[in-house]
Amino acid sequence: MSYLIVGASSGLGRDLAYTFAEKKNNLILVSRDEKDLIATKSDIEIRYKTNVKILSIDFSSFDDINSKLFSDEKMFQNLKGVLFPIGHMFENDNVDLNIENIQSIMFSNYLSTVYTISKLKKNLMLNEDSAIVGFGSVSSLIGRKVNSNYAASKRALESYFESLAFQHIENKINVQYYMLGYLDTNLSFGQDLKLPKGSTKKLSRIVFKNINAKFKKKYYPSFWIFITFILKVIPFSILLKLNKFFK
Amino acid sequence: MKNNFEKKKFYSFDKNYSSNVFFKTPDKYREIEKFSNLSEQIITTGSNFSYSPVAFGNGSLSLILKKFNRILNFDSEKKEITVESGLVLSEFLNFLLKYDLWIPQIPGYPFITLGGAVATNSHGKSCGTHGTIRNSVKSILLFHKKHGWLELSEKQNKDIFDLTIGGLGLTGTIVNITFRLSELKQKQFTTTSNEVTSVKDCIELIKKNNFDDTFIYSWNRADNEKDFGKGFVFKNIINKNSSKNFKRLPENRKNNFFLPPFSLWNKSTIRAANIIYSIFNKSLKNKKNEEIEKVIFPFFGKENYFNFFGKRGFIESQLLISYKKLDEFFEEFLNLYKLHNPIIPLFSIKNMSGKQEYLRFEDNKLCITFDYVNNKLNKKFLNEIDKLCIRYEVLPSVIKDSRLNKKTFDSCYIHAQEFRDKLNSFDRERIYKSELSKRLEI
Numbered sequence: 178m179s180y181l182i183v184g185a186s187s188g189l190g191r192d193l194a195y196t197f198a199e200k201k202n203n204l205i206l207v208s209r210d211e212k213d214l215i216a217t218k219s220d221i222e223i224r225y226k227t228n229v230k231i232l233s234i235d236f237s238s239f240d241d242i243n244s245k246l247f248s249d250e251k252m253f254q255n256l257k258g259v260l261f262p263i264g265h266m267f268e269n270d271n272v273d274l275n276i277e278n279i280q281s282i283m284f285s286n287y288l289s290t291v292y293t294i295s296k297l298k299k300n301l302m303l304n305e306d307s308a309i310v311g312f313g314s315v316s317s318l319i320g321r322k323v324n325s326n327y328a329a330s331k332r333a334l335e336s337y338f339e340s341l342a343f344q345h346i347e348n349k350i351n352v353q354y355y356m357l358g359y360l361d362t363n364l365s366f367g368q369d370l371k372l373p374k375g376s377t378k379k380l381s382r383i384v385f386k387n388i389n390a391k392f393k394k395k396y397y398p399s400f401w402i403f404i405t406f407i408l409k410v411i412p413f414s415i416l417l418k419l420n421k422f423f424k
Numbered sequence: 425m426k427n428n429f430e431k432k433k434f435y436s437f438d439k440n441y442s443s444n445v446f447f448k449t450p451d452k453y454r455e456i457e458k459f460s461n462l463s464e465q466i467i468t469t470g471s472n473f474s475y476s477p478v479a480f481g482n483g484s485l486s487l488i489l490k491k492f493n494r495i496l497n498f499d500s501e502k503k504e505i506t507v508e509s510g511l512v513l514s515e516f517l518n519f520l521l522k523y524d525l526w527i528p529q530i531p532g533y534p535f536i537t538l539g540g541a542v543a544t545n546s547h548g549k550s551c552g553t554h555g556t557i558r559n560s561v562k563s564i565l566l567f568h569k570k571h572g573w574l575e576l577s578e579k580q581n582k583d584i585f586d587l588t589i590g591g592l593g594l595t596g597t598i599v600n601i602t603f604r605l606s607e608l609k610q611k612q613f614t615t616t617s618n619e620v621t622s623v624k625d626c627i628e629l630i631k632k633n634n635f636d637d638t639f640i641y642s643w644n645r646a647d648n649e650k651d652f653g654k655g656f657v658f659k660n661i662i663n664k665n666s667s668k669n670f671k672r673l674p675e676n677r678k679n680n681f682f683l684p685p686f687s688l689w690n691k692s693t694i695r696a697a698n699i700i701y702s703i704f705n706k707s708l709k710n711k712k713n714e715e716i717e718k719v720i721f722p723f724f725g726k727e728n729y730f731n732f733f734g735k736r737g738f739i740e741s742q743l744l745i746s747y748k749k750l751d752e753f754f755e756e757f758l759n760l761y762k763l764h765n766p767i768i769p770l771f772s773i774k775n776m777s778g779k780q781e782y783l784r785f786e787d788n789k790l791c792i793t794f795d796y797v798n799n800k801l802n803k804k805f806l807n808e809i810d811k812l813c814i815r816y817e818v819l820p821s822v823i824k825d826s827r828l829n830k831k832t833f834d835s836c837y838i839h840a841q842e843f844r845d846k847l848n849s850f851d852r853e854r855i856y857k858s859e860l861s862k863r864l865e866i
Contacts, residue, residue, distance in 0.1 A: 187451035187491075212453040216508065220494035224519070362451070 178255050178304070179203035179228075183236060183293065184263030186213035188362035189312070192381035193260055194221060194229075200385065203228040205252060209235050236263060237284040242293065253300040258308035258388060261290050266327040279326045286330035291337055301350050306389045308351040311338045315358045315401050318408050319416055342393045353387065354394045355380070358401040373398065429462070429485065434469075436477040437730075439737025440798060440826040441859055443477070447486035456597060459487055460569045467858045468597040470540030471512065473533055475740050476826035477859035478544060478592050484857050487597060489539060495519065496600060503605040504562065509539025509598045514673035514721075521670050521716070525605040528554040530720050534674050539598045544823045545590030545784045548720060549639035549660065552630075552775025556786045558589045559778075560603050568596035569855050577602075587846055590784035592823070594847055594856045594866060612666030613639075613719045616659045616711050620644075623653035623754055626773055627790065630657060631747070634775050637662045639719065643701070646768035646794065647694040649761060655771075656705050660719045671715050674724060687797050688732040689769045697769070729769075738769075739796045741806060742821035744776055744789040749816045756812055764805040770795035782843040783866070785821045793824075803827065822860060833864045840866070 180197050184190040186208035194204055198221045208214050211233035218229040230252065235241045265285035267278050274282075294309055301307040316324055317331035338354040345352050359374040375398040383397065396402040408416070429446035436442070447469065448459040460466055463485035470489065472479045480486045492508035493515070499505075500523045507516065514534035520526050531546035540546075542564070547556040563577035566588060574596070576585035588595045620626040626642050633640045644655035723729065730738070745753055772793045778786030796802040806827060813820050814835040822828055822837075834840055844866055848854065860866075 191451075210452050210454060216453075216494045216496055219496045223495045223498050 178257040179205055179253075180257055181205045181207065181253070181259045181297070183207045183259070183261045183290070186210040186217065188262070189357075189360065189377040189380060190260075190262040191217060192377045193262055193384060196378075196381040196385045198225045198227045198229070201225065201227055202257070203230075203255075205230045205232065207232045207234050207236070207246065209233065236289045237265065237281040239284070239289070239292065242289055246293070247296055253297060255304070256297060256300045256307065257304055258310065259294065259297055259301070260308075260310040260312075260384070261293075262312050263290070264312070264314065264327070266324055270324045270326050271322060272325045274326055282326045283330050283333075286327065287333045287337070290334060294341070298350070302348070305349055306351060307349060308353060308388050309341065310353045310355070310384060310388070311335075313338075313354060313356045315356060315405070318405055319413075322420075339393075351389065351391060352393060353384075353390070355384065356394060356396045356401065356405070358396070358398050372400075434472060434477075434480040434486070436475060436737075436826050436859075437473050438475045438740060438798075438826055439733070439735065440739065441477045443480060443482045443859065445480045445482070445484070445486050447480075447488055449488045449491060451491045453599075456487065456567050456599065459485070460567065460597070464853075464855065465857050466569065466597075466855055468509075468539065468543070468593045468856070470510065470537030470543075471535050473536050474540065474544065475824045476822060478823055479540065479858060481857055481859040481862060489537070489597070489599070492599060497602075500525065503607075504602060505605060506600055506602040507538055508600055509537060509542070511538050512536065512675070513538065513541070514675050517716075517720075518673050518675065520605065521608065521611060524607055524609045524668060526608045527557065527560040527603055528606055528608075529557040529560055531557075532721055532723055534717075534721050534724055535677055538601055538603075542589055542598055542601055543591065543593040545786065546823075547776070547786070549641055549722075549774065551786075551791065552634045552640065552777055553636050553638070555776075555778040556590070556784065558784070558786070560605070561589055562602040562604050564588055564598055564602075565600035566596045567599050568851065570851065570853065571596070573599075583846065584850060587782065587843065587850065590782060590786075591843075591847075592783060592858065592861060592866070594858075594861055595850065596856060608662070609668060610662050610664055610666045611668065611670035611716045612663045613660040613714050613716065614663045614711060615714050615719070616661070617656045617705055617708070618659075618710075619655075619706065620657055621654055623773075624751075626653060626655065626657055627750060630773055630775055630790070633657075633659060641774040642772055644771040644773065645698050645702075646761075646771035647691060647698050649758070651698075652758065652761065653771075655702075660714065663713060666713065671717060673717050673721070682728060683731050684734045687734040687736065687738075687799075689738075689767065689797050691767060694767065694769045732769075733797060736798045738798050739802065739806065739827055740793065740821075740824040741796065741809065742785070742791065742793045742824040743813065744780075744785065744787050744791055744819040744821075746787075746789050746817065749818075750790060753812060753816045753818065757809070760805060760808050760812075764801060764808070766802045766805040767797040767799070768794050769797070780819060780839070782839050783822065783837060785819060785823070787819060789819070822864065826860070828864070830864050840864075 185194045185206035214231040218231045221229050232245050234245045313335045314331045316328040342352040361374045434445050450456045465484040467484045469479040469486040489510035492510040494508045497506040512535045530548040545556045566574045639660040642657045645651045774791050776791040780787040810832040
């Protein structure tokens with residue numbers, strides 16, 4: 178049995194790879210960064226004696242995905258799950274971002290994930306309790322001045338995963354979606370964050386523990402569920418007036 | 425500095441120096457390149473366990489390599505391993521000992537990174553026979569902001585390879601290291617202790633017992649003139665009859681919050697502690713079996729010894745003295761001791777072997793360590809010891825003594841200028857700098 182992890186070269190993706198490998202699962206790791214993938218593959222194979230296949234793919238390109246990820250049908254014969262701890266952003270992302278970069282964000286964070294899931298669903302259906310795991314961001318809770326397109330792509334992804342959950346409510350595939358607050362990754366380092374960061378190592382263990390669970394959406398760190406609730410009940414007109422508190 | 429850097433107050437392990445520094449923690453190879461371009465001055469940081477501020481400095485961006493902790497290649501037949509430099513010693517050994525392999529030059533704390541150990545050319549208890557970590561390094565992958573990625577070994581870029589081992593991180597960021605491994609079948613040691621009544625006795629015993637597979641070192645008293653040098657010589661010998669199994673070495677640090685505002689070490693407490701320790705050692709059997717963890721990481725679990733120095737910390741002076749000059753050196757040392765009456769909680773002796781070059785703390789000499797309470801009186805005493813070091817061609821460790829000045833350093837490290845010249849010709853902009861390199865003008 179194997180798991181496909183997209184965005185596995187660093188942060189949460191890398192921790193997920195180690196957690197799943199430690200439990201003797203074979204892995205297919207995807208990332209843009211080949212050098213890091215090679216290092217992670219060597220380390221996992223040496224330490225845990227599991228098989229790791231690595232694919233250096235630019236997830237903002239359908240051509241790259243088609244030619245590298247889906248060129249070998251056999252690779253996914255024993256696929257037990259797909260995980261998408263992927264987050265692509267630009268430092269200058271706002272509502273005026275150029276269209277090429279908006280396209281790149283939308284492709285990486287939303288369209289490519291949707292496309293990959295659609296291609297792999299038939300493989301996942303062959304196994305009992307297979308899983309599709311998506312990772313959202315609390316940045317998508319409301320519109321924002323910075324990371325505007327990233328937030329939009331993650332809100333689209335959340336909606337897609339909700340639809341996926343409806344579709345698979347009674348069949349073998351567990352659809353899971355983690356709404357992520359601030360994590361101890363380079364994406365949040367150096368930023369003036371008012372709330373504590375969650376550990377990616379701890380999250381990876383939670384994801385593994387829940388991989389066969391039937392839940393649909395989980396918040397991490399868990400206190401974000403309350404913040405989400407508050408943000409959802411406050412009318413947007415009031416949120417606009419409170420905008421100085423939001424980035 | 426841009427405000428997207430993280431900022432934190434870093435302390436040297438001896439607490440003599442602290443500074444608010446900007447840092448980045450790269451997670452990918454391309455981030456090492458990217459972050460290196462963000463600052464004109466850089467220094468690479470491992471676990472920051474150096475007594476002296478080697479791994480950070482005011483104005484230098486610290487690149488923390490803790491996420492580069494992977495094993496890249498392992499060949500048990502060839503006895504070679506390639507690892508990333510952020511891997512810590514305990515994790516490294518927990519992996520290797522399963523294959524009855526290790527490197528014998530292990531510095532004494534489990535969470536030191538291998539990159540840090542190589543950059544400081546560190547040694548362990550067996551340095552009398554195994555020398556320093558340099559003897560186990562086959563090759564290095566270095567990243568330099570201007571020169572890019574460089575493979576270093578005896579065959580490739582040999583000059584930079586030589587500058588990098590023990591080069592205090594000043595040649596660039598050590599990213600990967602390939603080690604030549606040694607066999608270690610049994611993981612238990614038999615420890616014997618012998619009482620000694622003077623420094624002279626102690627040195628004789630240590631010199632006589634410099635064998636392979638034997639770690640020999642002493643614990644001596646220095647709390648008063650009358651008892652100066654009394655103590656015990658310990659020998660750790662690999663127990664050939666012991667099991668191949670081993671207790672896993674600690675991979676996580678214990679939180680230790682006890683830090684008094686002032687030093688708990690003074691003449692009375694040191695005297696009391698030394699008497700108790702002497703009685704304790706006399707009452708024990710002369711021979712006992714010890715796990716590898718206890719032998720190679722003697723201070724793990726005993727961190728309160730350092731905390732007892734309080735917020736002002738301590739000064740460690742580690743000296744390499746030629747066997748020929750020992751008597752004269754100690755005679756003058758004792759004269760100064762009588763005059764200044766310094767507060768010394770720890771005094772220890774071991775053998776050292778190797779060839780002194782550049783900034784490396786190694787030679788075929790005797791290695792003597794003193795820990796001092798950090799106060800004015802002791803600093804005055806140490807200034808006098810600096811003069812002795814110059815007079816008797818003694819080598820003081822720059823990574824242990826964060827008080828050392830350029831004059832003493834230049835007089836004792838006869839190859840220091842050669843190091844500076846070669847480093848300057850390799851890196852004209854002198855990008856990689858720490859507090860230590862600035863203080864010693866390297």
